[in-house]
Amino acid sequence: MMHKKQIFFVGIGGIGMSALARYFKLQQHTVAGYDLTSTTLTHNLENEGITITYDDNIERIPKNMLKKENVLVVYTPAIPEENKILTYFRSHSFEVVKRAALLGKITQQYQSIAIAGTHGKTSISTFTAHLLYQSKLKCNAFLGGISANYQSNLLFDKKAAYTVIEADEYDRSFLHLNPKIALITSVDADHLDIYGSFMQIENAFKEFAQKTINNTGVLIVQKKILQKIDWPHQAISYSTTEKADYQAINTNYSDGAYNFDLATPKGVFQNLKIKLPGSYNFENAVAAAALAIEAGIEEQELRNGLATLKGVERRFQIHTNKEIIYIDDYAHHPAEIEACIDSARHAFPGKKVTVAFQPHLYSRTKDFHTEFTKALSLANYIYLLPIYPAREKPIDGVSSKIISNHLSKSKHQLVSKAELIEALEENAPEIFISMGAGDIGFMVDDIKKTLNKHLT
Structure with a gap:
């Protein structure tokens, strides 16, 4: 081909x-x-x-x-x-x-670093790509988001030592890959229209992990799921909160930045800093640092790379940070929603959080409407938009109402996109988060303009 x-x-x-x-x-x-x-x-x-x-x-x-x-x-x-x-x-x-088969074919030409997991793939891939690209190692990268450092989802260098890719579990696409270094961030129930059960999802991730080990590769796994699932014994761990092979220690958060040391199998890397708020940004940066160190980055290169990280479009992307804080995020799974709201509360303590959520896929809404309700309830107020169907046709009886039915009536309302803008014109939130993997991302400019009216 x-x-x-x-x-x-x-x-x-x-x-x-x-x-x-x-x-x-x-x-x-x-x-x-x-x-x-x-x-x-x-x-x-x-x-x-x-x-x-x-x-x-x-x-x-x-x-x-x-x-x-x-x-x-x-x-x-x-x-x-x-x-x-x-x-x-x-x-x-x-x-x-298929796209996945072609990507697998391309990456056979290079040593690849593959990031898998039901959450966090895009951020960790983009962070890793930046760390390596600004170092002497360089890299190629096929990203699932637009890097704020490079305004692109592709990085390319003919002299690159590695190619960074996202290992997408949808449709078992990641089984086309044979990584030299792989990282698994999370394994949660998702894409049940493809897998049928969580056990089948778990088995697919285990197969991906074993392919890495069979390729004499390095396997890195987030500590919490390393403890829950029986991975190959060669796996090494990372964490920001628990004892792990790669562990953030002496962490201090202030003025929107994390200052920390990183304990690693190669010693302690001291005085590291990332200027991105949000606890899940911090964990993803530690994961990226672990990958970069395993790839051979030098300590000062790592320090410089972390300090210059600008993030990823639509991944806890802060658009206004004044009297009204506006964050846009790709969160479309209950675990991602929970992590996003928790990150906002950690970054901006004491403020009320208002979210606008656009469910993505009828099947996901059907499978996880109870979990969506629980995650969204962490916010002070919720605007719930109609389901974005993407590739799917409607399912009888499935709409945003099956989430709404279990939310407190005083804490939410069902709205169209136009009605959301009208509501924001009337009420100024302290923190506002737009969430979803559908076309809610196209509303960012209109939301910013509307919120800015409250500041004039």
Whole structure:
């Protein structure tokens, strides 16, 4: 598949797909693609010379992408089976591959660092990529978010020692990978439409872990789940709160920054600092530091890299930090919501937290509506938006109401996106968090403008 010089991406606007598109464009391939909607990301891809159509019509396929012997077609499982463009390529015997399979093929050319887990993959991958890229080691990186340091989801250096990738558990995609260094952040019930049970999720993570060990690789696991699940005995641990192989010690948080020492198997790295608020940002930075140290980063390079971390778009991203604090976050699983709210309370103690949550997927809402209720109840007030369906069709009886039914009536309201803006015009929250993996992320500018009206 790698020898073909023309590549068409079906679902090119996805964060993982767009990183691959950028990579092949840098490799002098001709790249084009389809996506359902135009976004800032697809606009940037077009500015980089990539042709994109937003019309699911085979007549919109570029003429130079119609010879099957010259073209590789890449798709994401988020694309529905009835997509006309994907159906055309399949029915005309084009070589069609999943994004995960292509990523696995690319990373065979490099020593890879893979970050797996139901939460935290994007932040840790992006942090790790920055630590290595600014060091003498350098790296390539395919990221699931936009790095605030580089304003991109792709880093590339021909002399790179490693390639950093997210090991996505959805559709068992991470089993295409053979990492040299792997880290597992968390293993929670999710994607039950794919796995069916938590035991099957756990088994998939164990298989990923064993592949790393079989590849004579290094396996790092968050301490809490190292204790809960029977991992390969070679696994090493990290934590910000418990005794671990990589452990933050002497931690002090003040003025939005963490100052700490890091106990490691190679000794104690002293006087480290990250200027990102939020307790889960801190834990993710410690995880990234463990990966970078295992990869061979020097102590001063690590210190410099941590001090210059700017974070990731939509991962506890603080947009206003004055009288009203506005945070936007990708949280779409109950455990992520809980971590986000806890981080906000830790970073800004004593303030009331208001959240707007857009559930992502009918199946996830059906499977976890009780857990969503419990997590959201940690906030002082909740605006609950309609479900963002993404790749799914509606499920009878499943809507945001099945979460709402168990929330205190005085603590929440069901709203449309327009009604959310109207509510924020009337009431100024102390801390406001927009949460979700759907199109709530496109509301950030409107929310900022609305909240800023209260400051004039």
